[in-house]
Amino acid sequence: MHLDRLHLRGFRSAADTTVSFQPGVTVLVGENNAGKSNVMDAIRLLTLPLDGKGSGLHPDRDDLHRDGCKEGAHGEGCRTTFELSARYRSTAPGDLDRFSQAFDEDGQTASYHLTVTPPPTGFRRPTLSWRAGGGATTDLDPEPRAREGIRHLYLPPLRDAQRELASSSGGRIQLVVERLLRDDDVRENFLKEVGEQFGAVEAIDPLPQAIKAVRTRLTRLTEGAHPQTADLGFADASVSSVARGLRLRMEQAGLDPRDLAESGLGYANLLYMATVLTQLQDAAEADLTVLLMEEPEAHLHPQLQTILLNHLAEEACASHQRRPEPGSTWLGRIQVIVTTHSPHVATAVAPRNLVVLQRRPWHTPSTTDGASTAASGISAPSRPSYRTTAVAVDRLKLDKRDRYKIRSYLNATRNTFLFGQRVLLVEGIAEAILLPEFARLTLVDERLQRFHGTALVPIDGVDFDPYLRILLHPDSESGDRIARRVGVITDGDAGSNEKAARTRIRKLDALVESMDAHDLARVFHNEFTLEPEILRAGGPNRNLLIEAWKEQRPRGWADDWKAVGDGSPAEQAKALSELLKDKDKIRKGDLAQTLLAEAAARPNGAPPLVVPDYLRAALDWITEEPAR
Template sequence: MHLSSLHLQGFRTAADTKITFQPGVTVLVGENNAGKSNVMDALRHVTQPLDPRERSPYPSRDDLHRDGCAEGQHGEKCRTSMDLTVRYSSDNSADLHIYSSAFVQEQRPSQLSKTAQFDTPRTIQYCLSITPPATALGTARRTWVAGTGNTSDPDPEPAARERVRHVYLQPLRDARRELGASGSARIQHILERLLRDETERDEFLSNVSATFVELAAEKPLKAASGAVQERLAGLTEGAHPQTASLGFADASIQSIARNLRFLMAQTGLAPRDLAESGLGYANLMFMATVLTQLEKAAEADLTLLLVEEPEAHLHPQLQTILLDYLAEETRRSQLRETDSEGWLGRIQVIVTTHSPHVATAVDPQNLVVLQRRAVPVTAPEQLQVEAAAGAPSAGRLSTSAQAAQTSDVEPQRAQREPAFMTTAVSVGRLSLKVTDRNKIRNYLNATRNVMLFGQRVLLVEGIAEAIVLPAFARALFANDPARLQRFHGTALVPIDGVDFSPYLEVLATPDPDTGQCIARRVAVITDGDAGRETREAQAVSRIEKIRQFITVNGPVEVFPNTYTLEAELLRAGGVNRTLLLEAWKLQRPQAWVTDWEAVGDGQADEQARALSALLDTKKILKGDLAQDFLAGAEQPFTRDSFVVPEYLADALRWVTEEVSDDHA
């Protein structure tokens, strides 16, 4: 059993957002303000905390999605409630028998006839509708619907949905504070979870009490009580004489925890105060205390472990180790047998992150990319046209195009404020071929590339292009800081080959549920390989294949050259010939004269073709050549430092254009 999907409607930045989750670990990535924490809070609304002491978030008026209306000026058709719909699935329908009131039968086409058939129910659904309070002092109203709600009681078995729980690990943890002097409550909770058996608890407290008695008999403690007794006797003997003694309070879990502290040190050293440990390892200690709650996961059918930004204070290797550990927790839970009480005891992990090391620690299909997009603004006159045409009711949706349906457009809606909404691309929904998915996974594992984080991507063949492009962008956009910043926000992806298809499929294929792509612009820079025998024919085929992809999917452009990068640098002319010659000398100090005699000083095309032929026959390290080319250029880089080949300039200009959400 696992959480398979979440549908958010009208919740904070999520006007209408669908997210798919994978069994095991799902990682949510995206830029700041994309809505990752909103997803986690929504899951906390629809599930009960595993630890009853933890409080779920309380809904407020600010949680209601605003679609551009001014504060306090919603129209009558604007959404007034938030709907959070969750679906859980299982390969074994027997796991879901207790949730019969929430079954959702999914239709599938028959393989034997044209009539519809229904699978054995393997999916359940719950919808929580939250109406926030009208005032700050009011109370939110919650309404649950199980399944499709086609019964007289829309939520006939509320105890069933409470068999799904969550453990929440918040972001930006102050581990030293949480586990230091103020950490006794956390220690107390751990002890109480471990001492649920009454006999074990009584035995533990009895042993601690006996130890307290022994400690009280120690000579310094007895001497201290004797000193007090001597003076107390003189003060009380004339009335009611009193006797003083120094001892410990009655042993209780609370009193014991109050005096305990977590200590830590590298194995082999004596544990010390957490203040002497680095922030990263202290953070892992804090996580470990929270993860002890998973011992109680055996008392639930499914426990969602919600982890926000686990990379805080952790170096890259620890980030990968942490994700592997969490994945192992989910695998172990799948092997757990149903206990005598009927609990399945499954664990599923959902993580938010800004770290490529965390994101690349899972299979790409386990990634969900959240994005922040502007709400399309519909002019008042367009709203009137839609209303006259009988636009569908928007009582359950809050996009601006659906917000008004009558010709009487409210005056307060004529001037709309900018608004944003969360959209999602679940990679698991893209139906990538196994070979493509494996290629992307292997590439991300090897490079930790950030291509899934940025909405602009430059795909290039190799390391040489990746080395020169940042320098070319700095020179090209020296007087255009906005474009330069957009270049800095562009993911540069050297694929070390020419098979661009897997990268285009994952970056530019629309999510079938949301219609969104991970990238808003993908520029492909590739070689034409003219005059290089079979390579030229392969290049023509490759470029045509990319162009066919563009006609179907859209946010992609291909920028081919005629020869190859180094030949195009020479062909561009100007100072480039001198820079290339000096770089070439470093790799072929004895033979460079003969090489450049072959290049000659004829027409630019002739020189480029000759250099391209040399690259096929001489042992040249292209990455080193690119480094040496830039090392010889005048710095800081300007337009006078080198000549940027036009095809590269075109690619840089296109990928850094300012693009509205309506024309991504």
């Protein structure tokens, strides 16, 4: 059993958003303000906390989506409620029997729907209205206790785990100890032994002398009125009093544990997570526990991020294979949902386990009082707004080969191209090295900032198809795509593989057209390859290329450039292209790095590198602000 789908309508940034989840681990990626935390909070509102305490969420009017409201604020005629729906699915027969009153029409899934009316200003309690399944009966929520079998365990973003763990309240370790003392006899015996130990400590010198000195003074001060006496001892033995005196300590295996202040923030965060994850033993007393983790990468180096996600995946997988404990009717399933900004966390799972959330602009009709004009039929100007869109990679038209290629690439590079809305695909490392400098020479102000926000993807080849498909195929349910703008930069290979290059470019254009993405993607190509095009661009480029060439071929460079000659730019480019057919002659990545180093070493005021026209066009296009 697992949470299969979440539908948010009118909740914060989600005007009408559907998010799909996988049975084991689902990772939500996306930019800031994309709505990742909103999805987590929606699940917290739809399910009970694992420990039975309150979720800490108190819906108010700020949780209502501003869909065209006047000046972005709620007024008369704006929405007053938001709706959240959760659909649950199971591949194991009988797992959903407890939720039969919430079955959907297909008989294969169960769902619960929550309508929330935030309280008016000055009040705290919202109005909650539940509906189970299709709601075909007069009793919309016939068996509310069934929902108690679906729980969540929430781990917020960690910023200072050392302080949390070292708190004098002892709260984290107390939770762990309390779970081990559920049996009354075990608890009574523990507290009895602690009390005896407390008494023994009270008798250790100089504690008796200390209280005797205080008692003597107190007697002298009070004997003229109501004489007082004093004693010294521990508080009554209780789990909380013991926990307040305990401190978690940690050190590398094989060494003596030390105070947390001497440990790094990353390992302190993992220790904090470990104390929270001990609560998962309570998942055996629920049908489904959804572990919600926000930004678990905080203070963790990349390898630890991957190890953490692998552990969580193993925990979830094991829970779906376990049989309920003897005498228990609970299923004990665990599902993990993670939000992240880290490519290391995102690539710890298969691409099909990724959901890309984005904040997209849209326009809604509005009137002067903020009410929708759809019902009245009155024409009114549209107002800009934003909404969260969700693209589940599992809902894209990717075959097994594409999925495998994308996963292999992400594992090898940890690239960020699924996180942003602008992507620039290039053939190799040389383009990836040079394009940031070309952008600095070509772009200014907000366009340069947009380039910094663009994912630059060197695919080390010319197989662009899988990348275009994952970025541009519309989600089969929402119709949204991961990218808003994708540029492909590829070589024309004149004089060598020109026919194959023309065929490749034609197929790329056809692929874009087949996905109805001609406004979202564009292919930029040259006549030769990168280095000849840099030479043909003119300016100081020839001299800089020669200096960079010398470093790789200190003996043969003169003969090489004698072969290039000093003819027209086109003739030189063609000759250099012939030289580059010998793959052993030049390492293109090294040449690009040396070229930039030579350019940087020139005196101030010297003419800068000249950017080839096709690269300038690609940079201009990828940094345009697309029409909304």
